[in-house]
Structure formats: C-alpha cells, structure tokens
Amino acid sequence: MVNNTERIPVLRVTEKGKDKIVDVVVTEFSLTITLDNREVATLLCSPTNLEYLAVGFLFSEGLIEGKDDIKEIEVDDEGGMVRLETKEDKGFLGLPSSGRLVTSGGGRGTQFYHAQGQTKVESDIEISAGEVLALVDEFVQHSAVFKATGGVHSAALCDSRSILVFTEDIGRHNAIDKVFGECMLKDIPTAGRLVITSGRVSSEILLKVAKRGVPVLISKAAPTSVGVRLARDLGITLVGFVREGRMNLYANEWRLRG
Amino acid sequence: MVNNTERIPVLRVTEKGKDKIVDVVVTEFSLTITLDNREVATLLCSPTNLEYLAVGFLFSEGLIEGKDDIKEIEVDDEGGMVRLETKEDKGFLGLPSSGRLVTSGGGRGTQFYHAQGQTKVESDIEISAGEVLALVDEFVQHSAVFKATGGVHSAALCDSRSILVFTEDIGRHNAIDKVFGECMLKDIPTAGRLVITSGRVSSEILLKVAKRGVPVLISKAAPTSVGVRLARDLGITLVGFVREGRMNLYANEWRLRG
Numbered sequence: 001m002v003n004n005t006e007r008i009p010v011l012r013v014t015e016k017g018k019d020k021i022v023d024v025v026v027t028e029f030s031l032t033i034t035l036d037n038r039e040v041a042t043l044l045c046s047p048t049n050l051e052y053l054a055v056g057f058l059f060s061e062g063l064i065e066g067k068d069d070i071k072e073i074e075v076d077d078e079g080g081m082v083r084l085e086t087k088e089d090k091g092f093l094g095l096p097s098s099g100r101l102v103t104s105g106g107g108r109g110t111q112f113y114h115a116q117g118q119t120k121v122e123s124d125i126e127i128s129a130g131e132v133l134a135l136v137d138e139f140v141q142h143s144a145v146f147k148a149t150g151g152v153h154s155a156a157l158c159d160s161r162s163i164l165v166f167t168e169d170i171g172r173h174n175a176i177d178k179v180f181g182e183c184m185l186k187d188i189p190t191a192g193r194l195v196i197t198s199g200r201v202s203s204e205i206l207l208k209v210a211k212r213g214v215p216v217l218i219s220k221a222a223p224t225s226v227g228v229r230l231a232r233d234l235g236i237t238l239v240g241f242v243r244e245g246r247m248n249l250y251a252n253e254w255r256l257r258g
Numbered sequence: 259m260v261n262n263t264e265r266i267p268v269l270r271v272t273e274k275g276k277d278k279i280v281d282v283v284v285t286e287f288s289l290t291i292t293l294d295n296r297e298v299a300t301l302l303c304s305p306t307n308l309e310y311l312a313v314g315f316l317f318s319e320g321l322i323e324g325k326d327d328i329k330e331i332e333v334d335d336e337g338g339m340v341r342l343e344t345k346e347d348k349g350f351l352g353l354p355s356s357g358r359l360v361t362s363g364g365g366r367g368t369q370f371y372h373a374q375g376q377t378k379v380e381s382d383i384e385i386s387a388g389e390v391l392a393l394v395d396e397f398v399q400h401s402a403v404f405k406a407t408g409g410v411h412s413a414a415l416c417d418s419r420s421i422l423v424f425t426e427d428i429g430r431h432n433a434i435d436k437v438f439g440e441c442m443l444k445d446i447p448t449a450g451r452l453v454i455t456s457g458r459v460s461s462e463i464l465l466k467v468a469k470r471g472v473p474v475l476i477s478k479a480a481p482t483s484v485g486v487r488l489a490r491d492l493g494i495t496l497v498g499f500v501r502e503g504r505m506n507l508y509a510n511e512w513r514l515r516g
Contacts, residue, residue: 004403004410004426026409026428046403046410046427049436053427056439060431060466067442145262145304150499151284151458151480152262152304168262169304169311170284170460170482173318178307181314184325200409202428208318222409224428241408 002047006225011249028224034083054082120235123192123215126257136242154198172199206230260305264483269507286482292341312340378493381450381473384515394500412456430457464488
C-alpha cells in the first residue's frame with residue numbers, strides 16, 4: 001500500500017541556523033487508466049482511491065455514463081493501473097480521434113514522469129540564504145495579478161541578485177513555459193541561473209527546469225515526493241516553502257553558501 | 259487586447275450583512291497551438307504572452323529544440339491561436355502516436371471549454387451563510403494531508419448539514435473526480451447536493467459539477483472569469499473565497515437564504 005505522504009530528510013534553514021529535520025511531502029503517483037483495453041489517460045495523482053479516480057475521470061470525460069456501464073474494474077495498486085471494462089455492445093462514444101483524452105490531472109504529460117534521458121544539471125554556482133530571501137521578496141512584489149485575485153501562478157528567471165524575466169499565468173506549468181519561451185526568443189541564457197515558482201514542485205516542473213540547465217529551483221510552496229527525487233537525481237538544488245525568513249532545502253544543499 | 263483579469267459584480271457576505279461590490283477575477287483563456295499546421299495542444303491559460311507560452315510549451319514537450327528551429331510564428335490574440343512553422347526538412351520528432359500531447363496546462367480537456375450541450379442544473383435548494391461557514395469549517399478539519407504538507411487539494415460532497423464524502427489529491431481535478439467516482443460506485447446521489455473544493459474554480463470544475471447535477475459549488479479559493487460565466491449559465495450557485503467568516507457569491511445568489 002502506497003501512502004498519500006512520505007517522510008524525507010530536509011535541511012531547514014532559519015535565521016537561527018540550519019537543522020536536519022524529517023519533513024512530510026505528498027506522494028506523487030502515476031495512474032494509467034484503460035477502458036476496454038485501450039489506454040485513455042495517465043494521471044499524476046495521490047495514490048489512494050484509485051478506483052474512484054478512474055471511474056470519476058471516465059465519467060467526467062463522458063466515456064462512461066454511469067455505474068450500469070461498468071462490467072468490471074481491476075485495480076493494480078503496485079503497477080499504477082486501473083483497467084475498466086464496460087458491458088458489451090454498449091456502443092460508447094469512443095475516444096475522440098484528436099486523442100484529446102490523454103492528459104494529466106492538474107498537470108501535463110506523463111511521458112516525462114521519469115528522468116529518463118534527461119542529463120544532470122552541472123553548475124558550480126552557489127547562493128546564500130539571504131539571497132534566496134531577497135529574491136523571493138522581489139518575486140512577491142512583482143505578483144500584481146495574484147495579489148488582486150488570488151488565482152494566478154508566477155514564475156521568474158533570476159540570477160543571484162535580481163529577477164530577469166517574470167510572468168504570471170493561471171497555470172503553474174504555463175507560467176514556467178512562458179518564462180522559458182521568452183528566454184528562447186530573446187536569447188536570454190537560462191543555464192546556471194535560478195527559477196522561482198509560486199506553485200507546487202512536481203516531477204514535470206523539475207524536468208522543465210532541468211531541460212534548460214537551471215541548477216536552482218526555488219518555490220514558495222511544497223514539492224512532491226517525485227519532485228524531490230528528481231531534483232536529487234538531476235543535480236538541482238531544490239528550495240521549498242520559502243516563507244517568513246525560513247526555507248527548506250530538499251536536494252543538493254551544497255549550493256547553499258555559508 | 260484581452261487582459262489577465264476582469265472586473266465582475268459580486269455579492270460579498272460578511273457578518274455585517276451583504277454588499278454588492280465589484281471584484282477582480284483572473285481571465286481564463288483557451289489557446290490552441292499548431293506546429294506546421296498540425297494542432298498539438300489547447301491550453302487553458304492567461305491571455306498574455308501567448309507567443310512565449312507556445313514556444314516554451316513546444317520546447318518543454320520536446321517538439322522544438324531551440325530558436326533556430328523556428329521559421330515563423332503567427333499569433334492570433336482574438337482567435338486564441340498561435341501557429342508556429344519550423345524550418346523545412348528539420349526532421350522533427352513529430353507527435354507521439356499516442357496523441358499524448360494534447361493536454362491542458364494545469365488542467366484538462368479543452369473539449370469542455372464551452373458549456374455546449376450541458377444542461378442547466380435545476381434545484382430549489384437554499385443554504386444559509388451560516389451553513390456554508392460551518393461546512394467549510396468541517397472541510398478544513400478533514401484536510402489532514404494538506405495540513406501536514408501544504409501540497410494537496412481536497413474536495414467533498416455535502417448536504418446542507420454535513421460532509422458525506424471527502425477526498426484529497428495532489429490535483430484539484432482528481433479530487434473532484436474521486437468524490438464523484440466514489441458516489442457513483444456507492445450509489446450516493448449527487449443531484450441537489452453541494453460540493454466544496456479547496457482549489458481554484460475554473461471552467462472544467464464547473465462542468466464536472468454540472469454533469470452531476472450539483473447546484474451549489476463552494477470554494478476556499480478564487481474562480482476564473484469563465485468559471486463565473488459558466489456558473490451563471492448553468493444555474494449553479496458559486497461561492498468563493500470562504501475565509502474568516504466572509505464569502506463572495508459570484509452566481510445564482512438567490513440560493514443564499516436570509
């Protein structure tokens with residue numbers, strides 16, 4: 001049985017110093033749903049109630065219309081699969097030919113769930129706790145739309161002193177894509193620089209950042225279990241929960257100076 | 259030019275009474291990206307910097323490798339389209355045959371962006387501000403994983419007195435799908451009942467809830483522009499920003515008793 005949370009060692013940094021503590025992060029789990037032996041979706045989710053998730057998802061997407069459509073449900077907790085069979089001759093809507101249904105819940109693309117093929121970020125840069133706090137302060141000052149509405153994510157590219165590119169979007173993935181898209185079109189280098197995000201740090205965010213050679217990822221929010229694991233594997237310094245003069249270091253703490 | 263925010267009339271309810279005010283909500287925009295005349299994705303996003311979003315998305319998904327791959331970018335702000343052409347004979351990776359790339363940023367399925375085909379929720383139920391506050395209090399008490407980690411969404415089905423089904427997931431869409439999946443498998447009626455979510459209320463959430471005949475949607479967070487519009491069109495009472503004895507009513511306020 002997989003749990004919704006995992007305990008991991010974390011370096012907590014406060015004004016008083018550094019402490020090694022054990023922190024709780026949410027488990028990130030990959031669930032593939034098949035309908036009558038056709039793979040329809042892989043969702044990033046929490047690992048409990050997978051049967052309910054599969055049924056609710058298929059209903060929301062219009063692929064089943066109710067309980068009566070269901071012949072059998074097979075749940076494979078370990079393998080991350082739910083296989084649902086419908087009653088015969090039901091004549092379902094079927095999958096849209098656009099293939100629109102393969103999505104991830106509150107996220108994107110499961111093809112990137114593992115770090116496969118992604119090379120490690122190599123960078124000697126270091127940053128101090130004071131610099132992190134100053135950057136996050138500046139980041140919060142920038143977040144005009146968020147302050148007005150409470151409904152938006154922000155992302156920024158920085159060097160250790162200041163914010164170079166800043167953007168906002170209702171989606172945390174979109175905000176990071178906008179930052180990197182702007183950098184690409186304006187020839188702004190990203191390698192060896194820092195990214196700040198207002199949102200949760202899941203596997204997909206880590207992989208986006210790794211692709212651009214970013215060695216330090218800072219979030220005001222919490223990472224997921226797989227986010228932490230990927231940060232460690234990919235050589236990325238992951239700083240989370242930066243709030244009120246504190247922060248947690250989840251991976252590659254050696255880049256924190258002093 | 260579309261803005262990242264919109265001003266809308268809202269009924270604010272506090273202990274002192276009710277006020278009609280004008281509130282700011284985030285704009286929800288639908289962007290379709292084509293690559294060499296093939297539609298690769300439709301993202302729900304904020305409507306600015308669409309060019310950056312398209313380029314950053316295509317890069318993150320591995321469909322372009324850099325600026326040098328780009329021949330031309332055509333942005334249609336009004337129509338919500340970015341068309342990107344690559345240089346000839348580049349021999350791109352192409353789209354995975356799985357069709358995995360059609361996803362929505364921080365969300366799901368653009369096929370449901372409009373209310374097309376969704377019937378209005380008909381229900382005479384009413385609820386008092388005190389009942390909303392009590393339910394949200396109970397909801398917050400339930401949110402164990404969120405409290406421990408700060409990284410999870412919750413959703414619940416309730417009647418006007420108490421929570422009937424409660425669930426948590428790292429994705430706000432997943433949490434609602436889990437609630438409805440459980441209801442379906444356990445034959446728990448959803449029509450005429452209430453749903454509470456910890457997350458932002460976007461168009462997709464409204465449509466999920468409408469499909470199950472839920473007339474009242476309560477959120478601790480903010481709605482998007484399209485979320486508000488759909489709630490009005492679909493006959494759903496939308497209560498947002500329930501915090502510290504206050505709440506905002508964005509649509510179908512008539513169900514608030516007293």
